[in-house]
Structure formats: C-alpha cells, structure tokens
Amino acid sequence: MVKINDVAQHAGVSPSTVSYALSGKRPISEDTRRRIEESIQILGYRPHAGARALAGNRSNVLALVVPLRSGIHVPIVMQFAVSVVTAAREYDNDVLLLTQEEGVDGIRRVADTALVDALIVMDIQLHDERLPLLRTLQRPAVLVGYPADPQGLTCIDLDFQAAAESCVDHLAGLGHRTVALIGSPPEVYARETGFAHRVSEGFTAAADRHGLTATSHPCAPTPAAARDLAAALVHQHPAPTAVVIHNEPLIQPMIDAFQALGHRVPQDLSVIAICPSETAEQATIPVTSVTVPAEEVGTRAVQLLMRKLDGTPVPSTTLLPPQLTVRASTAPRAA
Structure with a gap:
C-alpha cells in the first residue's frame, strides 16, 4: 500500500508538505502542488477519507x-x-x-x-x-x-413500465390471451408508490396493445393471501392462463397455491415475475423474470x-x- 512518505519521496518534498497539500491547512506553491498531484497519480495513492474531507470541506x-x-x-x-x-x-x-x-x-x-x-x-x-x-x-x-x-x-x-410491458409481450408471444397481474400490497398503491403504479400502467398498456383480457390484483405478501387469490383466479371467467407477479414474497407461495389447485406450471399456467434474479432462480420451478437490478x-x-x-x-x-x-x-x- 502506498503511503504518504512514498508520495513525499517521489515528489521530492517532506511528508508534512504532502499533508498540507491534501488538507489545505497551509499555502504551498503551485509548482509543489503540481508535483505532489502528479506523484499521487503515478503511485496510485489514495488519501485517507479524513484528509479528503479536510481538503474539500466535506464530511465524506x-x-x-x-x-x-x-x-x-x-x-x-x-x-x-x-x-x-x-x-x-x-x-x-x-x-x-x-x-x-x-x-x-x-x-x-x-x-x-x-x-x-x-x-x-x-x-x-x-x-x-x-x-x-x-x-x-x-x-x-x-x-x-x-x-x-x-x-x-x-x-x-x-424502467418499471417497460419491464411490465416486456412481461406481457413475452406471454402474448406464447399465445396467451388472458393474463393477470399479481401486484404489490394494497397500501403500496394507496401511497402512490412510483414503481408499483408504473408496473400497472405498463401491464395494462401492453395488454391493450395485444388485445388481451387482463385483470390486476394487489395482494398482501402472505401465503394465506396467495391461496385466496389463486382460488379466485382459477374460478374467474375467463381464467388467466398466465400471471405476472410483481410482489417478491409471493412468487413461491403463488406457485404452490396454483399447483395445490391442480394447475401445473407451466403446462396449465405460465408464471413470470419482476424480481431479483436470485429470487427467480431459487423458486422450485425457476421463474422467467425481468430482473430488478x-x-x-x-x-x-x-x-x-x-x-x-x-x-x-x-x-x-x-x-x-x-x-x-x-x-x-x-x-x-x-x-
């Protein structure tokens, strides 16, 4: 690791002069400052955060x-x-x-x-x-x-709106005509949280563009809520053949709930999610997803x-x- 003494020796000045250049506590000549800055760059010296803070009047x-x-x-x-x-x-x-x-x-x-x-x-x-x-x-x-x-x-x-649109585009390309959005908890929509509303807007816009039958369902992030919603969707007419999930804790519970109702994934029901990649990969059936980066x-x-x-x-x-x-x-x- 490069130290302040190394910078001083390379620049031909004392360690205290390098310290003054970093902290700004005392004036030094432009020629000396330039030599010190060149030595710092050449040697790859990284000043201590405290010295940087003093020099820029920052807390870091x-x-x-x-x-x-x-x-x-x-x-x-x-x-x-x-x-x-x-x-x-x-x-x-x-x-x-x-x-x-x-x-x-x-x-x-x-x-x-x-x-x-x-x-x-x-x-x-x-x-x-x-x-x-x-x-x-x-x-x-x-x-x-x-x-x-x-x-x-x-x-x-x-771009959450584009993310939802890409999910629907993928499902439409597979021939699905009835889709459902399993969305964020109701309170997230009530607060008008930006990402949740943009997912909803993108989902609806893409479904309209493809002429799909589409419904949206905010859902609490619990297994019981997943079971209730899965049962409601299965008995909906027409029942969706694909769902988009934008509610990370519900991904596995929704898969479990649909399968408990006799709907195989993906043979009977396709599932796609907007979530971190590791969440999608760790499901019992690896989930097609748009990653949240x-x-x-x-x-x-x-x-x-x-x-x-x-x-x-x-x-x-x-x-x-x-x-x-x-x-x-x-x-x-x-x-």
Whole structure:
C-alpha cells in the first residue's frame, strides 16, 4: 500500500508538505502542488477519507434515506443499501442509513447539519411530499425512483413500465390471451408508490396493445393471501392462463397455491415475475423474470451523486432498460 512518505519521496518534498497539500491547512506553491498531484497519480495513492474531507470541506458521508413503510419488502431494500455502501466506499465515503418515516422533517434535519454531504432517497411516490424540499436543497440528492414530475431532480430506476410491458409481450408471444397481474400490497398503491403504479400502467398498456383480457390484483405478501387469490383466479371467467407477479414474497407461495389447485406450471399456467434474479432462480420451478437490478441501481446512484458533488453535469433521469430471462415457468398456451 502506498503511503504518504512514498508520495513525499517521489515528489521530492517532506511528508508534512504532502499533508498540507491534501488538507489545505497551509499555502504551498503551485509548482509543489503540481508535483505532489502528479506523484499521487503515478503511485496510485489514495488519501485517507479524513484528509479528503479536510481538503474539500466535506464530511465524506452520504445519507441513504429508506423509510421502512408497510408493504416494503425489506430484503430487496437491503440489496439496494448494500450496493450503495459498497459503491460509496470506493470513493472513501461512509453511509448514514435513515429508516424512519420522517418525511420532509427528517430530510431537513439531516441536510441542515454538516453531518452528510449529499443524499440518496428511496421509496419515491408519484406525488412525494419530499420533492419540493429536494428541489431546493443546497446539498446534492439522487432519487432511486421516478415521480410523476421529475423536473429539477436527479432520478435513477429500472424502467418499471417497460419491464411490465416486456412481461406481457413475452406471454402474448406464447399465445396467451388472458393474463393477470399479481401486484404489490394494497397500501403500496394507496401511497402512490412510483414503481408499483408504473408496473400497472405498463401491464395494462401492453395488454391493450395485444388485445388481451387482463385483470390486476394487489395482494398482501402472505401465503394465506396467495391461496385466496389463486382460488379466485382459477374460478374467474375467463381464467388467466398466465400471471405476472410483481410482489417478491409471493412468487413461491403463488406457485404452490396454483399447483395445490391442480394447475401445473407451466403446462396449465405460465408464471413470470419482476424480481431479483436470485429470487427467480431459487423458486422450485425457476421463474422467467425481468430482473430488478438493485446492485446496478445503487452503484449508479452513488456515481451520479459523486459527479454532482464534483460539479459535473448529470442526466436528470436514468431509466435502466428491462432484461428478461426466460426460464422454466413459461410455455406456450395449452390448446
């Protein structure tokens, strides 16, 4: 590991002079600063986070705002959080995780201190009450989510509308004419959470485009709710021959419930999901899915934030295109 003494020797200065160049505590000549910067680059020296903070008047801490509301699937939230922490460490930054549902007051409380340099905000609703404050905040912010009006904000997310459309396109291509969306818990829709509504919009738009019979069903994330919904769908007329699941905890329970009712997957019923790849792969019948790229979204959110902190222009909206992987749970509609 390259140390400050190595940089000093390479640049032909004392270690204290390198320290002054990093911290800005004392003035040094431009020629000396240039030599030190060149030595740092050549040797690959990474200044300690504290030195970087002193030099840039930064805390080197990012706030990750993740209100753990009802209906939130905690495991996938933690995937996002881990990716943010991992990416932040690449920039010698730490992450302050805020999980309380404090809304505007919580963001203002953190932003009004020198505790953090910038914020990543998750669980964005279409008409989120936090948006006006985030638009005027003096500290940079990146939203993981896409509100109804993204103007004046920096947003990144999976293109959930396109994800739902690709699911329906796949099923229509297999000849299915009656499909159902098994959606997020009812309270997620009631809050107008952006990703849930965009999945619903994409599902409906694609079904209309293909001339399919389509129904949508919010569902609590419990095995009992899965059994009740499966029974209702089986007795629906016409009964769906394929379902799109956008509710990670329900993927295996829904498969179990349909099979208990005598519906084989995929021979009698095709199943496709919007979920992390590992969730789809670990089901008893590997599920065709559009992956939720938690790691990529979290990493790119940090990258956008660091560019904003450096004063580099960034796109206002980044929507990642859906990636559909075909597995064993979908098949042509039975004749």
